[in-house]
């Protein structure tokens with residue numbers, strides 16, 4: 001338990017509670033006992049592809065503190081033999097549900113976005129940060145795009161050195177690419 005204490009801030013025992021999550025279509029519902037063990041951002045290419053996103057934020061839970069509360073029959077799995085990882089999805093809507101690693105048999109990793117409530121851990125850690133994509137939004141200032149309500153954009157910088165501070169991976173992208 002010493003490691004768990006290092007990985008996150010203390011959590012009052014009286015605050016321990018079940019936190020529910022679900023897939024996009026609602027067929028699958030899951031639950032973990034909070035606090036989760038830890039939480040992190042995963043920038044690896046495999047996770048990027050699976051989520052179709054710049055990176056994914058995971059909450060790691062002890063397996064015994066994780067439950068599928070609805071829709072077990074709607075869960076499908078993909079095992080990557082090369083890496084020893086297994087990823088589960090909702091067979092109806094495709095939402096990634098659980099990411100398991102053979103080398104961490106007692107842990108299950110769940111996309112943070114499935115939960116609406118607090119999980120008891122802040123995602124302060126990064127995995128594969130060397131694979132951070134140059135198109136990842138990092139909080140740059142945004143302004144409304146004229147004529148497109150609800151759309152904001154990052155104005156091209158006048159400072160040519162700004163983009164060079166990002167790690168370049170593959171062709172540079174801009175705008176809507």
Ligand SMILES: [Zn+2]
Nearest residue numbers: 023025090093
């Ligand atoms: Zn679903």
